[in-house]
Amino acid sequence: MNKNLRLKAxxxxxxxxxxxxxxxxxxxxxxMNAIENGxxxxxxxxxxxxxxxxxxTLNDLFxxxxx
Amino acid sequence: MKKARYDEFQxxxxxxxxxQSFILAMILIGLNGYIKxxxxxxxxxxxxxxxxxxxxxxxxxxxxxxxxxxxxxxxxPIALVFLLGLAATMGVxxxxxxxxxxxxxxxxxxxxxxxxxxLLIAIISVGMGVAMIVRRVLNRRVDGIGE
Numbered sequence: 249m250n251k252n253l254r255l256k257a258x259x260x261x262x263x264x265x266x267x268x269x270x271x272x273x274x275x276x277x278x279x280m281n282a283i284e285n286g287x288x289x290x291x292x293x294x295x296x297x298x299x300x301x302x303x304x305t306l307n308d309l310f311x312x313x314x315x
Numbered sequence: 316m317k318k319a320r321y322d323e324f325q326x327x328x329x330x331x332x333x334x335q336s337f338i339l340a341m342i343l344i345g346l347n348g349y350i351k352x353x354x355x356x357x358x359x360x361x362x363x364x365x366x367x368x369x370x371x372x373x374x375x376x377x378x379x380x381x382x383x384x385x386x387x388x389x390x391x392p393i394a395l396v397f398l399l400g401l402a403a404t405m406g407v408x409x410x411x412x413x414x415x416x417x418x419x420x421x422x423x424x425x426x427x428x429x430x431x432x433x434l435l436i437a438i439i440s441v442g443m444g445v446a447m448i449v450r451r452v453l454n455r456r457v458d459g460i461g462e
Contacts, residue, residue, distance in 0.1 A: 267458070275322035278383040281457070288324050 251286045255309050258302045259284075273297040320387045328384035335378070336371040343367055358427040365432055373439045380446040383454070392447060399440040406437030 259269055270280040273294065282288035283298075290298070295310055302309070321329065344367060350357060358366065379385040386392055410433035413419045421428050 274388075276325065276383065276388050277458070278454070279322050279324035282324055288327075291323055294323060 250312075252284050252309070255298070255302075256284050258304055258309060262302055264302075269298070269301060272301045320389075321384070322388065325384040325387065328382045329379055332375055332378045332382065332384070336375040339374055340367065340371040343370055356426060359429055362427055362429050362432065365435065369435050369439065373442055376439070376443050377446045380443065380450050383450065385447075396444060396447065399444045403437045403440035403444065406433040406435075406440065409433035410437065 259266070264272075266280045266284070267277040270277045273280075274297070275294065279288065279290075283290050283294075295306055299306055299309055347363065347367065357363075376385065410421070410430060413430060414421060419428075419430060421431050421434075
């Protein structure tokens with residue numbers, strides 16, 4: 249799986265660490281790390297929680313344009 | 316989002332490792348039957364059952380610790396470390412002095428003695444303790460790199 253660089257950039261733009269964002273959405277830092285590295289596909293509920301925490305939409309963070 | 320005891324990534328890891336432990340238990344049961352049929356009894360029924368549970372249990376504990384799926388976000392591993400240390404100490408002191416003893420041998424009449432259970436408890440305790448320490452060091456290193 250590809251790395252989710254948009255999530256990483258959005259988190260950095262909000263000046264949040266992985267641990268802080270993970271705490272906000274109720275998961276462990278390791279889970280957030282796995283999502284950013286593309287090692288884990290989060291559930292829709294978790295995606296929505298991350299989007300709300302970063303004030304972005306699902307399209308902004310998780311939608312991949314077909315090549 | 317609800318604050319779950321384990322988060323979804325941990326649950327998926329625990330399911331995967333649990334399934335692997337189940338397969339391991341199946342293989343051990345089959346192997347045990349084969350050995351008993353071919354070579355005879357190798358331990359008392361109590362010890363045999365204990366070992367059948369001990370090996371998959373050790374696998375599950377160490378693997379889930381290594382995948383960060385053993386403790387939930389709100390758990391405090393310090394209490395468990397203390398208990399593991401206590402169990403390891405008791406296991407070692409109840410078994411190791413008898414390893415070379417002729418009065419209480421660990422293998423008697425071609426079978427493992429029940430006294431070896433203490434050693435097995437010590438091994439699982441030390442194994443989990445070492446896995447927790449290694450995991451903690453690795454997590455700290457990742458945290459230290461900066462995100």
